[in-house]
Amino acid sequence: MIKKLTLFLSVAVIALTAGYVFAAPGNQNAVPSDTKIDKVEPTVLSEDELKQEASELHEEVAEPKEGVDVKEIIFHHLGDGYGWEVPFSHVYRIPLPVIVRAEDGNWFCFSSGKLTEVEIIKDEKTGKEVEELVPVIHEVERNGKTYRFMLAHVSTHANKVVEIFPLTAEEQEKTAELVFKTAKEKGTDPNLTPIDGYINVEGHFYREYRPFDISITKNVLALLIASVLVTAMVMGLVRYYNRKGFKAPRKGMGFMELLVDFVYTGVIKATLKDKAPKFAPYLLTCFFFILTMNLIGLIVIFPGGANLTGNIAITLVLAVLTFLMTNILGTKHYWKEIFWPDVPIWLKFPLPIMQLIEIFGIFTKPAALCVRLFANMMGGHMIVITLTLLIFIFAAFGAVATGGAVVISVLFSVFMLMLDVLVSFIQAYVFTTLSTMFISAAQESEHHHEEEHEEKEKALSNEVKA
Amino acid sequence: MELFTPEVGLVIWMFIAFAVLFLILAKFGWPVIVKNMEDRANTIDNGVEYAKEAKEQLDNARAEAAKFVEEAQSKQAEMLREAAKMKSDIIEEARKEASLEAQKVMDAAKVSIEQSRKEAELQFRNEVSKFSIEIAEKMVRRQMQDSKAQSELVNKLLDEIEKN
Numbered sequence: 001m002i003k004k005l006t007l008f009l010s011v012a013v014i015a016l017t018a019g020y021v022f023a024a025p026g027n028q029n030a031v032p033s034d035t036k037i038d039k040v041e042p043t044v045l046s047e048d049e050l051k052q053e054a055s056e057l058h059e060e061v062a063e064p065k066e067g068v069d070v071k072e073i074i075f076h077h078l079g080d081g082y083g084w085e086v087p088f089s090h091v092y093r094i095p096l097p098v099i100v101r102a103e104d105g106n107w108f109c110f111s112s113g114k115l116t117e118v119e120i121i122k123d124e125k126t127g128k129e130v131e132e133l134v135p136v137i138h139e140v141e142r143n144g145k146t147y148r149f150m151l152a153h154v155s156t157h158a159n160k161v162v163e164i165f166p167l168t169a170e171e172q173e174k175t176a177e178l179v180f181k182t183a184k185e186k187g188t189d190p191n192l193t194p195i196d197g198y199i200n201v202e203g204h205f206y207r208e209y210r211p212f213d214i215s216i217t218k219n220v221l222a223l224l225i226a227s228v229l230v231t232a233m234v235m236g237l238v239r240y241y242n243r244k245g246f247k248a249p250r251k252g253m254g255f256m257e258l259l260v261d262f263v264y265t266g267v268i269k270a271t272l273k274d275k276a277p278k279f280a281p282y283l284l285t286c287f288f289f290i291l292t293m294n295l296i297g298l299i300v301i302f303p304g305g306a307n308l309t310g311n312i313a314i315t316l317v318l319a320v321l322t323f324l325m326t327n328i329l330g331t332k333h334y335w336k337e338i339f340w341p342d343v344p345i346w347l348k349f350p351l352p353i354m355q356l357i358e359i360f361g362i363f364t365k366p367a368a369l370c371v372r373l374f375a376n377m378m379g380g381h382m383i384v385i386t387l388t389l390l391i392f393i394f395a396a397f398g399a400v401a402t403g404g405a406v407v408i409s410v411l412f413s414v415f416m417l418m419l420d421v422l423v424s425f426i427q428a429y430v431f432t433t434l435s436t437m438f439i440s441a442a443q444e445s446e447h448h449h450e451e452e453h454e455e456k457e458k459a460l461s462n463e464v465k466a
Numbered sequence: 467m468e469l470f471t472p473e474v475g476l477v478i479w480m481f482i483a484f485a486v487l488f489l490i491l492a493k494f495g496w497p498v499i500v501k502n503m504e505d506r507a508n509t510i511d512n513g514v515e516y517a518k519e520a521k522e523q524l525d526n527a528r529a530e531a532a533k534f535v536e537e538a539q540s541k542q543a544e545m546l547r548e549a550a551k552m553k554s555d556i557i558e559e560a561r562k563e564a565s566l567e568a569q570k571v572m573d574a575a576k577v578s579i580e581q582s583r584k585e586a587e588l589q590f591r592n593e594v595s596k597f598s599i600e601i602a603e604k605m606v607r608r609q610m611q612d613s614k615a616q617s618e619l620v621n622k623l624l625d626e627i628e629k630n
Contacts, residue, residue: 080473223480224483231490241498241502246506260500282492311473317481
C-alpha cells in the first residue's frame with residue numbers, strides 16, 4: 001500500500017513538474033507583449049511633437065526586453081484569469097462565462113473567448129511567425145445602445161474586464177497629455193503608463209469603468225470543482241456507511257475516514273469536548289475544503305492549476321467565517337473576559353489597556369489565519385514557478401547552462417512540490433486547529449475555565465512552535 | 467498590489483460555494499459520518515468488553531468445573547472409605563452378634579444343663595430319699611419302733627446327704 005502510494009506520488013509529482021515546464025513558455029506570451037503596442041498605427045496621438053516625445057522616452061526608459069518577463073509570468077500564474085489555460089497551447093484558453101454589471105445597471109453575460117483573439121505576429125528578430133493572444137473590444141448591442149467590454153492591459157485594472165467608453169477628440173488629446181506628463185514624472189514608457197479612469201488601447205484612449213464583476217473566472221470554477229470533489233468524497237463515505245453499515249471502509253474511503261477521524265477525534269473533540277458536535281460540521285468542512293483546494297492547486301493542468309488558497313479573497317472568507325463563528329456564538333464569559341478580564345484593576349480602569357489589547361486580539365487572530373494560509377500556499381507556488389523559470393532565464397546563456405538549469409530546477413521543483421503536498425496537509429490542519437482553538441476559547445464557561453485555559457495555552461504554544 | 471487585494475467577485479463566489487458546501491455536508495454528511503464512526507467505536511469497545519467478560523466467565527467456569535471434579539473425587543474417596551468402614555463394621559457386628567449368639571446358646575445350654583442337673587439332682591434326691599426311706603423303713607422295721615425317732619434320724623441322715 002505504502003509502496004503504491006509512494007510510486008503514485010512520485011509519478012504525480014514528476015508529471016506536475018513536467019506540466020509546469022511545458023505550460024510555462026505558453027504563458028510567457030499569454031499577455032499581450034510590447035511589440036503589439038509598438039506597431040500601432042498613427043492615431044490621435046500621432047501629432048509630431050507627442051510622437052517624438054514618446055519615442056525619446058521610449059528609448060530612454062523602456063529597454064527592449066529580451067527573453068522572458070519573469071515577473072509577469074509569476075503573477076500570471078499566481079493570479080486569476082477569465083479563461084483556463086491548457087498545456088501545449090499558449091493561445092487556446094477554455095472559455096468561461098464573464099458576468100458583469102455595466103455602469104448603467106444592466107447585466108451582461110458572455111464568453112471570455114470574445115475578449116481575446118488569436119493573431120499571427122511576425123517576430124522581428126527571428127522572422128518566425130508566432131500565434132499570440134491579443135485583447136479585443138467586445139461590443140454588445142442592447143436597446144439601441146452599444147456596450148463595449150475589454151480585457152484591460154494598459155490600465156489601472158490590468159487583466160480585468162472593464163467597460164469602455166469612447167472619448168471625443170478633445171478629450172483624447174487631454175488624456176494623452178496627462179499620460180505623457182505622468183510617464184515623464186514616473187520615468188516610464190508612455191505607451192505602458194496607466195492613469196486612473198482611462199485605458200490605452202493601442203494608442204486610443206477610452207474612459208474605463210470597472211464593472212461589478214461576478215464572472216466565473218478560473219478560480220471560481222476551481223472553487224466549484226473543489227466543492228463538488230469534497231461533496232463527492234464525503235457523500236461517498238456516507239453512501240458506503242448506508243450500504244455496508246458497521247463495516248469499516250478500506251482503501252480510499254478508509255483514508256477519507258482516517259482523515260475525518262484524525263481531525264474530529266484528534267482536534268475537534270479533544271479541544272471542544274461536549275460542544276464538538278455543534279462545531280464539527282463547520283470545522284470539518286473547512287479542513288476538507290482547504291485540503292482539496294490546496295491539492296488541486298498543485299495539479300498544473302485543467303481541473304487544477306488555480307492558485308486558490310494562495311488567493312487572499314479565499315482565505316479572507318474562511319477567516320471571516322471563523323471570526324463570525326467565534327464571536328457570534330461566544331459565551332457571556334468570553335465577552336466578560338474581553339471587557340473585564342481577571343487582571344489587576346489598574347490595567348483595566350481608568351485606562352482600558354487590557355480591553356484594547358483583547359479587542360485588538362479578536363481581529364488579529366482571524367487576520368493571522370487568513371495571512372498564514374495565503375502566504376504559505378502562495379509562497380509554495382511562487383517557489384515552484386520561479387525554479388521552473390530558471391530554465392528560461394538560463395536559456396540565454398547557451399546549451400550547457402540550459403541543460404544544467406533543467407536538471408537542477410526539475411530536481412528542486414520535484415522536491416518543492418513534494419514539500420507542497422506536505423504543506424497542503426499541514427496548512428489545512430493548522431487552519432482547522434487554530435479555528436477550533438479560537439472557537440473553544442469563546443465557548444468557555446465560568447467553572448473549569450482556568451485549567452482549560454492552561455491547556456489551551458500549552459496547545460497554542462506548541463502550535464506556534466510547530 | 468493586485469495579489470493582496472481581494473476580488474469582490476471571488477469573495478462572493480467563495481462565500482456562496484462554502485455556504486452551499488457547508489449546508490449540504492452539515493445536513494447530510496458529517497453527522498452521519500461522525501455518528502457512524504462513534505457507533506462503530508462503541509460497538510468495538512462493547513465487543514472487547516464482552517469478550518473480556520466472556521473470557522472471565524469461561525475462566526470461572528473452568529475453575530468451577532475443576533472444583534466439581536475435585537469435589538467428586540473427594541466424595542468418591544470418602545465413599546470408598548465409608549464403604550470400607552462399613553464393611554469392617556458389618557464384619558465386626560456380625561462377629562459380635564455371632565459371639566453373642568454363641569454366648570446365648572452357651573448360656574441356654576448352661577441353663578438347661580443346670581436345670582437338667584437340678585432336675586437330675588431333684589430326681590436323684592427323690593430317688594435317694596425314696597431309697598433311704600425304703601432303707602430306713604427296712605432298718606426301722608427292724609430296729610426301731612418309735613416313728614418319731616425314726617423320722618428324726620431320717621432327716622438327719624438326709625441333711626448329711628444334702629451337705630454332700
